[in-house]
Amino acid sequence: MITAFPWHEPLWHTIHTAYQKDRLPHALLFCGVQGMGKTALAQRLAALLLCETPLADGNPCQQCKACQLRQANNHPDFLEIAPAEAGKQILIDQIRQLIQFCALTSHHGRYQVALIHPAEAMNHNAANSLLKILEEPPAKTVLLLVSHQPSALMATIRSRCQRVDFSKVNPAVTQQWLSQQLPNHPAIPLLLNLSAQAPLTALALAQGDALNQRQQLLDSLIKLPTGQEEPIKVAELWGQMEAIQVIHWMLSWTMDLIRLQLAGQQSPVTNIDKRNALQGLAPTVPLPRLFELLEMEKEAYQLIKGTSNVKPQGLFESLAITWGRVRRKE
Ligand SMILES: [Zn+2]
Structure with missing residues (x-):
């Protein structure tokens, strides 16, 4: 599933332009408060990097073999790393799995993509291992880190990733989107205020x-x-x-x-x-x-x-x- 939220568009435009010019960095850090859809944008980029025939606007075709494998959560060039349970840590064994993944070449001739979320869940050893990969990034591999709390990450990890910052989204766009999701709701600005302006959190709050x-x-x-x-x-x-x-x-x-x-x-x-x-x-x-x-x-x-x-x-x-x-x- 690819979810495109309207407040993502300026960020997506920047990422897609970098992709088109073949200037995509080997590691991106999607950061901002929870409820902005950061993981959804990272997944959208992963889909573009895996798809064999992406569309002109950067969206995946949803038809090719790669898209089908990805939709079935079975694409060998995609690795998702998350804590075993919410609130638990990402452990060094999971990053070792990433190191093995990076040592392979792409099965489908496109990119290899790893998604780590939330990155601040990595324990110290896991973070140190990831740092080694970031210091010598393998070719045609893109690491996508998602963080609700980037200040909790090691500075050396942060400095090796290009930031995709969700904190400057246009409030008019998020308000309009939330109003469409909650027609006739009397307190849209309050919901956003109580949610640190994160539209997905605001929606959950209202429901x-x-x-x-x-x-x-x-x-x-x-x-x-x-x-x-x-x-x-x-x-x-x-x-x-x-x-x-x-x-x-x-x-x-x-x-x-x-x-x-x-x-x-x-x-x-x-x-x-x-x-x-x-x-x-x-x-x-x-x-x-x-x-x-x-x-x-x-x-x-x-x-x-x-x-x-x-x-x-x-x-x-x-x-x-x-x-x-x-x-x-x-
Ligand atoms: Zn495709």
Whole structure:
């Protein structure tokens, strides 16, 4: 399956032009937040490099033997490397498999293509092995690395890849696409704001129960500082929600309060639907308290996101208690 999203077009144009001029680098790093369709664009390039008779616009013909093999996930010149399970590491054995793959010549006389996603999942040994391939790239082989967090990659890996940067996509294009996917949805800009402007994340957010949960969470964050809610009960409520999502929303709420305090009441906020509540709360909360919360939330985010088996309930209780006394000056 080749998926072409409209916000990819300028990036695709650059890549396709380089391909046509035979100036495609041997390694590309597709980077940007999750939910931009980075892997889909990398797969589209892989399809072009494998197809025997690509179309003039760079799309694969979908007819030739190579396209059929690729569609059946059975093309010998294509290797996909990903963690065995989401959240796990990419191990050195997987990169050894890549080294063997690179030592072969292409079965179909076109390119050999490897896709590594997410590249930041490589453990230290795996990354070091990959570096050796990048230092002496085999001919007619293209490595496609996808990363949601390129800063987590070794600098020496980053510097040997050409960046395909998804952070500068045109917001008008993503808004229009999302409006087409969600006709009559009242809160398209909010959905994108809550998703770091990533349209695929925004779409998933609209389709689940997440917005209701966010409403409950923000209600409790508005009431906790006024003493209208019991922190332990609130923490129980948060415990029924998806933990990483709770922290993510809480961080965006705290950041908004800090923005309003530092840059004034008219400064832009992420939670645009709650501007009135934010403007009411911001002047009543001492800034050092907000920074204290920000640190706690970042730490909780890392703990919950990491591989350690941390129970979020204890973290939620401390956070709810701190939110409950956020107005107190000490
Ligand atoms: Zn083809």
